[in-house]
Amino acid sequence: xxxxxxxxxxxxxxxxxxxxxxxxxxxxxxxxxxxxxxxxxxxxxxxxxxxxxxxxxxxxxxxxxxxxxxxxxxxxxxxxxxxxxxxxxxxxxxxxxxxxxxxxxxxxxxxxxxxxxxxxxxxxxxxxxxxxxxxxxxxxxxxxxxxxxxxxxxxx
Amino acid sequence: xxxxxxxxxxxxxxxxxxxxxxxxxxxxxxxxxxxxxxxxxxxxxxxxxxxxxxxxxxxxxxxxxxxxxxxxxxxxxxxxxxxxxxxxxxxxxxxxxxxxxxxxxxxxxxxxxxxxxxxxxxxxxxxxxxxxxxxxxxxxxxxxxxxxxxxxxxxxxxxxxxxxxxxxxxxxxxxxxxxxxxxxxxxxxxxxxxxxxxxxxxxxxxxxxxxxxxxxxxxxxxxxxxxxxxxxxxxxxxxxxxxxxxxxxxxxxxxxxxxxxxxxxxxxxxxxxxxxxxxxxxxxxxxxxxx
Numbered sequence: 001x002x003x004x005x006x007x008x009x010x011x012x013x014x015x016x017x018x019x020x021x022x023x024x025x026x027x028x029x030x031x032x033x034x035x036x037x038x039x040x041x042x043x044x045x046x047x048x049x050x051x052x053x054x055x056x057x058x059x060x061x062x063x064x065x066x067x068x069x070x071x072x073x074x075x076x077x078x079x080x081x082x083x084x085x086x087x088x089x090x091x092x093x094x095x096x097x098x099x100x101x102x103x104x105x106x107x108x109x110x111x112x113x114x115x116x117x118x119x120x121x122x123x124x125x126x127x128x129x130x131x132x133x134x135x136x137x138x139x140x141x142x143x144x145x146x147x148x149x150x151x152x153x154x155x156x
Numbered sequence: 157x158x159x160x161x162x163x164x165x166x167x168x169x170x171x172x173x174x175x176x177x178x179x180x181x182x183x184x185x186x187x188x189x190x191x192x193x194x195x196x197x198x199x200x201x202x203x204x205x206x207x208x209x210x211x212x213x214x215x216x217x218x219x220x221x222x223x224x225x226x227x228x229x230x231x232x233x234x235x236x237x238x239x240x241x242x243x244x245x246x247x248x249x250x251x252x253x254x255x256x257x258x259x260x261x262x263x264x265x266x267x268x269x270x271x272x273x274x275x276x277x278x279x280x281x282x283x284x285x286x287x288x289x290x291x292x293x294x295x296x297x298x299x300x301x302x303x304x305x306x307x308x309x310x311x312x313x314x315x316x317x318x319x320x321x322x323x324x325x326x327x328x329x330x331x332x333x334x335x336x337x338x339x340x341x342x343x344x345x346x347x348x349x350x351x352x353x354x355x356x357x358x359x360x361x362x363x364x365x366x367x368x369x370x371x372x373x374x375x376x377x378x379x380x381x382x383x384x385x386x387x388x389x390x391x392x393x394x395x396x397x398x399x400x401x402x403x404x405x406x407x408x409x410x411x412x413x414x415x416x417x418x419x420x421x422x423x424x425x426x427x428x429x430x431x432x433x434x435x436x437x438x439x440x441x442x443x444x445x446x447x
Contacts, residue, residue: 005162022162022205025192045193047347049260058234058263064192065264066185068162069207112259133346134258 009070011036012080020067027051029067030077038078040104042136049135052108053077059115061134078107081114089152090114097148101139109135113149122155157195164207168294168323171208176296176319178204184321186214186230187264189257190273213323214268219245224329229268229322234259236267246327247443248336248357252283255340258347268322274308274380281308281381282355282373283338287327295320305373305383333368334359335443337436340375341428350376351420354408354432356388356440360396364445367391372404372433377412377425384411387433396441405433 004019011034020029027044030036030053042050044063051062054076081088090113093099100106109132116123116131123131128149129142137145165171175182183202185191186209194200208214214230219241227236233253237243243250249267256265256279270280271291281304289304296319304325307315316322330336336357342348353375359368370391374382387407394400414425 021159023157023159025157045196046189046257046261049258052260055263058232059260060263061189061260064188064261066162066188066192066205066207069188069209115259130346131259134260 005068007068007071009072010074012076018067022066022068024067025063026053026055026065026067026070026075027062029070030062030075033067036077036079038107040107042104042108047136048105049108049112050105052111052135054111054115057115059112059134076111078110081110088114090117090149093148093151094145097144097151099140099144099148105135105137105139109137109145113152117149117153121153123149123153124155125150128153157192158198158201160195160202161204162207163204164210166210166212168211168213168321171206171211171321172294172296172319174204174206175321178206179318182206184208184272186266186269186272187232187261189261189265190269190275208321214321216324217242219329221329223326225249225325225327227267227325227327229272229324230266231268233262233265233267237262245330246287246336248287248338248355248440249280249283249327251338252280252355255279255346268325271304271307271325272314272316272322274310274312274314276311276379276381277350277353277376278308278381279338279340279350279353279375282353282375283336284325284327284355285373285381285383286336286338286355286357286371288357288371290326291322292324292326293320294323299323301326305381308380311379331359331368333362333364333444335440335445337439337443339432339436339439341432349419352376352412352414352425352428352432354429354436356433356436358391358437358440358444360441360444365396367394367396367400370404370437370440372408372437374408374412374429376419377414377429382411382413384408387411391437401434401437404437405430408433 040050042048182204214228216228267280338355340350340353370388372384372388
């Protein structure tokens with residue numbers, strides 16, 4: 001019977017240590033071991049993007065990463081997006097544009113949008129729509145989400 | 157997922173030794189975008205998962221004008237299309253790397269994994285076949301090379317023997333006046349599995365008016381990716397013309413042996429192979445002419 005493994009990584013800027021079984025996805029570890037329930041489980045097979053996190057600077061579906069693969073790596077989840085000063089501009093824009101209804105997809109959309117604008121602050125609508133194709137929303141019809149991201153983008 | 161043991165070797169020798177002793181009990185993990193889905197759904201079982209991302213040779217991404225491209229089997233798609241040199245020299249490879257899954261999937265999924273997963277619909281496989289890709293394999297008896305067109309043997313099955321791993325894919329440097337392209341048909345804009353896919357490469361003569369050679373490979377129309385040799389060879393020595401392209405597309409249609417399933421019917425798929433062969437050839441020709 002495979003046992004548990006000790007893993008050390010960085011989560012939202014803090015060094016963390018946890019124990020997990022190899023069979024546990026990073027999504028399960030975040031939610032069930034670390035209590036970071038901001039990361040949501042949608043389809044659990046890499047289609048919906050609800051479990052999107054930023055791993056070493058790139059967005060990934062945390063349901064398709066093993067917890068043990070986090071060893072030595074840097075993770076950012078939705079819990080790390082706002083600062084002590086307040087919400088991230090994308091979070092504020094999602095609120096102002098009513099870019100969420102049930103909210104399950106929102107953490108994934110926010111992190112995916114952040115990773116795009118961090119690397120391309122002037123991303124235009126086409127680029128934003130393409131980048132967010134791996135995130136599904138079943139409530140809003142996407143336009144409000146796209147509008148919220150465009151408001152933060154510097155593209156004119 | 158069912159419980160399994162997990163190891164992450166840091167050398168090819170260590171990985172080969174582990175895989176050879178575990179036999180069919182082991183599965184290789186690269187980006188995990190196929191394997192973890194299959195294991196969770198119970199379609200694959202693996203008492204031992206071997207993560208090969210810690211092996212330096214599997215993370216190589218290097219281009220040399222004489223040797224061509226060496227693409228480590230675990231290099232994720234985004235690293236390929238964000239590499240300016242590779243993007244410029246191999247647009248036909250980038251076509252595939254840029255449309256596998258969404259951005260999240262491209263952060264993990266590798267071309268090597270796409271080839272090893274051996275899905276008939278694997279987008280990278282026709283693109284790599286068209287570019288004369290060779291799979292560099294290491295195993296208990298040393299190393300060997302397998303042409304990409306010979307690598308997939310059945311749906312989900314590949315030519316790797318017990319203890320072997322795909323280390324890298326070599327793609328020759330493009331010849332003068334050559335171009336390549338991969339296109340697929342999906343009913344959505346993104347995030348879908350190919351109903352059909354076509355990868356082509358062409359080499360033209362210096363005038364840009366005649367074919368020297370061409371290669372055409374097809375996805376989602378047979379139990380394995382199809383290298384449509386007759387279709388490609390039919391263009392060799394011919395003037396670039398609508399008739400020649402039409403004839404090649406008909407030969408590609410003849411090479412397609414699709415099934416009807418939830419993504420498309422036999423008739424639709426064969427029709428689409430014709431359309432997409434013509435379309436990709438025209439893009440490859442344009443690229444060969446420097447367009």
